[in-house]
Amino acid sequence: MKKTKVEVRQVATGLASRRSFLKISGLTLAGTGLLLAGCSDDDDNTGTNPDPNMLPGIVNGTFDLGGGDAGILTYAYALEQLEADFYTRVVNSNTFGSTFNAEEQSVLTDLYRHEVIHREFFKAALTGALANTEGVVLPNLEFSYDSVNFSNRLSVLNTAKALEDTGVSAYNGAGRYITTPEYLLIAGKIVSVEARHASAIRDLINPGSVDFAGNDVVDANGLDKAQKPSQIIPIVSSLDFIQTAFTAMYLP
Amino acid sequence: MNILKFIESFTNEGVIQSLQSKGSRRDSLSQFGKIGANTALAAVPLVSMFFTQKANAASSAFLASAADTPISALQLALTLEYLEDEFYQIALDTNGLIPDAEKDIIAQISQHEAAHVSFLMGALGGDAPAKPEFDFTANGTFDTFDNYQTFLALSQAFEDTGVRAYKGQAANLMSNGDLLTAALQIHSVEARHASRIRRLRGQKGWIVGNSIGNMPDIPTVHQIYDGEENTIQGGYNTTTAQATNGPALTGTGTTESFDEPISGTLATEIASVFFAV
Numbered sequence: 339m340k341k342t343k344v345e346v347r348q349v350a351t352g353l354a355s356r357r358s359f360l361k362i363s364g365l366t367l368a369g370t371g372l373l374l375a376g377c378s379d380d381d382d383n384t385g386t387n388p389d390p391n392m393l394p395g396i397v398n399g400t401f402d403l404g405g406g407d408a409g410i411l412t413y414a415y416a417l418e419q420l421e422a423d424f425y426t427r428v429v430n431s432n433t434f435g436s437t438f439n440a441e442e443q444s445v446l447t448d449l450y451r452h453e454v455i456h457r458e459f460f461k462a463a464l465t466g467a468l469a470n471t472e473g474v475v476l477p478n479l480e481f482s483y484d485s486v487n488f489s490n491r492l493s494v495l496n497t498a499k500a501l502e503d504t505g506v507s508a509y510n511g512a513g514r515y516i517t518t519p520e521y522l523l524i525a526g527k528i529v530s531v532e533a534r535h536a537s538a539i540r541d542l543i544n545p546g547s548v549d550f551a552g553n554d555v556v557d558a559n560g561l562d563k564a565q566k567p568s569q570i571i572p573i574v575s576s577l578d579f580i581q582t583a584f585t586a587m588y589l590p
Numbered sequence: 591m592n593i594l595k596f597i598e599s600f601t602n603e604g605v606i607q608s609l610q611s612k613g614s615r616r617d618s619l620s621q622f623g624k625i626g627a628n629t630a631l632a633a634v635p636l637v638s639m640f641f642t643q644k645a646n647a648a649s650s651a652f653l654a655s656a657a658d659t660p661i662s663a664l665q666l667a668l669t670l671e672y673l674e675d676e677f678y679q680i681a682l683d684t685n686g687l688i689p690d691a692e693k694d695i696i697a698q699i700s701q702h703e704a705a706h707v708s709f710l711m712g713a714l715g716g717d718a719p720a721k722p723e724f725d726f727t728a729n730g731t732f733d734t735f736d737n738y739q740t741f742l743a744l745s746q747a748f749e750d751t752g753v754r755a756y757k758g759q760a761a762n763l764m765s766n767g768d769l770l771t772a773a774l775q776i777h778s779v780e781a782r783h784a785s786r787i788r789r790l791r792g793q794k795g796w797i798v799g800n801s802i803g804n805m806p807d808i809p810t811v812h813q814i815y816d817g818e819e820n821t822i823q824g825g826y827n828t829t830t831a832q833a834t835n836g837p838a839l840t841g842t843g844t845t846e847s848f849d850e851p852i853s854g855t856l857a858t859e860i861a862s863v864f865f866a867v
Contacts (some may be wrong), residue, residue, distance in 0.1 A: 347592045448794065450836060451843035458831035463824055510774045513760065514767035522764065524824055526757040526777065527848040531796060533781035534849075538795040541786060546691060548698035551782040560705030561775035562782070 389445070392588040395474045403476070403567075405588030407521055408468075412476050412513050413589060414525065415460035417508055420579060421501050422457035423481045425450035428498075433489040442491070444537050449498065452535070456528055479582040495543050497577075502536035503555055503563070504573055505529070510564035515590055529532050533562070566590050658854075662765050665719050665761035666854045667773065668710040670755055672721045673861055674748050676705040680726065682733045690792065699745075699783045706776055713769065723866035742791050743805055749784035750797065751814050751852070751860050754779060758851035782847070796846040810863055817850045 390406030403412045428434065429450045438446060461475075468474045487493040509529035518524045537550040555563055566575075567589040574580065678700035681687055688696050711718045724743065726734040733740050756777035763770035785795030793803045800819040805811045821828045821844050828844040852860075 389718060426833075429836050443797075448796065448843065448846065451833075451839050452796070452847035454744035454833055454836070455831045455839060455847040459823055459826050459828060462826045462831075466826075497670055506778050510771065510778055513774045514771050517764075519761040519764065520824065522760050523757070523851060524758050526774070527823070527850060529774065529778055530753050530757065530781035530849040531847055533778035534795045537782040537785035538789060541789065546695070548694050550695070551698060551702060551779055552784040556702060556779055556782075558705060559709045559772075560702035560779055561636050561709070561772060562778040564771050564775050 346503070368529060383549075385393070387587055388590040389588040391469075393471070393474050394476060397585065397587065400583050400585050401476060402585045402587050403589060404474070407516055407518050408474075409589050410516055410525075410567075411460065411464060411521065413512065414509070414528075415464060415476050415585065416455070416580075416584065417505055417570075417574070418453060418456040418460055419476075419479050420481065420574070421453040421505060422450075423479075424483070424497065424501060424579070425453050427483065427488060428494055431488040437489055437491050437494070442495075442542055445542060446494075446498070446545060449535050449539075452531060476584070477582070479580055479584075481577055481579050482581055485578065492543070495539055498539045499536065499543060500531055500577065502539055505532040506536055506555075507563035507565045508570045511566045511570065513564075515566070525567060658762045660763050660769055661714065661717050662854070663762040663773070664710055664714050664769065665717065666755065666857060667776070668707065668714060668718060669711055669722065670748075670752050670857065670861055671703055671706040673724060673864060674699070675707045676721075676724050676751065677726055677744070677748060678703055680735060681741055687735055687738055687741060689738065694788060695790070699786075702779055702783070706779075709772070709776075724864050725866040726864055728863055729867055741790075742787060745787045746784065746791060746793070746803075747805065747811065747814055747860075749787055751857060752780040753784055753849060754760060754814075754852040755854070755857035756780060757849060758853055758857065760851075763852055793812070794846070797849065798842045799845045810860060813856060813860055817852070819845050820848070820850050821845060823848055 388405055390409075392402070392405040393408055394402060394404030394412040396402070403409050403416065425446065428446055431437070434443065434446075464475045483497075486497050506529060509525050509532065513522055513525055513529075516525060536555075540549040540552065541547070543549065549564075567586055571586050676697060682693070682700055684698060703797065726732065734744055735741065756773055760770065760773060760777075763773050788803070789795050791804065797815060797818045798804075800812070800815045800817065802811045802815050828847065829841060831839055831844065833839050
């Protein structure tokens with residue numbers, strides 16, 4: 339049961355108000371194409387129009403993640419919001435202490451901390467970067483977890499596994515679309531931590547097995563999964579956790 | 591488990607320090623005097639020569655071509671994969687080293703490292719460097735294949751180093767999206783390995799500050815973890831992050847949540863400790 343999508347204030351789409359340089363602590367987004375001209379009316383919503391020049395923001399009443407580096411970072415922010423919210427609910431559950439043993443509690447609490455920090459990092463980075471441009475920072479998304487039983491160990495761990503594996507694949511697949519080396523490095527710093535998480539969660543589910551880097555995620559070349567945003571977003575949507583509508587029309 | 595021998599072999603920091611400073615043999619000799627262990631004393635001249643001459647030769651030979659290009663990035667990657675591949679192959683071939691309950695885990699990792707070697711050799715073609723000759727005992731310094739705990743400690747060192755090294759090379763691969771993606775796909779597999787091995791050793795799967803986590807307290811080990819204590823990410827101080835709902839965010843949590851890169855030079859320096867004399 340979907341909630342009504344969260345209303346996000348529509349901002350003016352005039353050229354002047356959407357013009358911005360995405361900066362994270364003095365890192366200025368390379369390139370000249372950061373003008374957003376509010377010319378998306380003719381585009382459909384299928385996400386097949388990658389456009390590195392589109393900033394995140396409201397398009398036709400719904401928040402779009404944007405394109406280019408700003409879009410990739412906003413996409414990562416959305417995924418981190420989901421992970422952080424999920425683990426926050428896990429550790430705050432009344433049954434947390436009785437559902438998980440000490441090691442599992444320790445791992446899940448660490449993951450909660452890491453993901454909240456990732457979320458806060460992206461929030462601060464994007465907010466700071468776009469301080470003078472209204473409406474381009476992804477709002478706080480709303481979540482619900484109807485399919486998850488937070489008092490059931492395997493329900494929680496399997497959800498964690500899905501989120502971590504998806505996160506790894508998402509960062510791996512997004513890397514090639516990042517044009518600024520500093521942002522690529524930041525993504526690299528985060529993805530290996532997500533992979534460390536996935537390994538630990540998978541081992542908690544099936545102790546002593548080879549699942550930590552199982553053949554379901556690592557192929558015959560020894561390569562982990564890598565999926566682009568247009569492949570990841572339907573997977574995340576199918577989990578039905580994110581209740582706030584958004585589009586990703588300009589990401590590959 | 592004979593962890594004592596492992597640690598004892600590292601009590602002389604001067605040996606490793608001589609890796610960076612040539613001509614420190616006299617210092618090494620004087621410091622060895624403090625140990626008084628027969629094995630250490632007997633090993634002085636060889637070990638000293640090893641760290642001053644061999645490592646430098648191996649490093650300089652490799653680094654001569656290191657120019658921050660996609661090819662140099664993959665050459666470094668292949669060198670590290672050669673090392674990991676042979677390391678796990680020998681371990682699996684050593685009767686009695688790996689407990690039965692953990693053989694599948696090591697075999698799975700070994701299979702990935704072998705696949706990485708094949709993949710990178712294919713990607714590099716004629717630019718693939720020759721496989722170095724390795725000595726995983728570092729000329730008798732480690733009881734690597736006689737002591738499972740030593741083996742696991744080196745495994746953790748190699749995996750965590752690999753994660754940092756691939757991360758450090760990502761920017762050098764930006765001109766080739768396919769190769770960058772493949773490198774990222776290997777990078778996350780190494781991180782899965784690192785987490786598993788660390789947890790086998792009773793450590794967290796993630797790196798806590800610059801903690802060497804029950805590894806020998808020597809410069810080379812510190813090189814593997816130094817910098818991991820960084821809390822400034824893109825100008826944002828992660829220690830200022832506040833939880834809005836739930837347990838407080840701790841100082842170690844902020845460093846754990848971001849892994850850090852190392853340079854190709856440092857990665858090579860660490861690996862060269864295990865190049866044969």
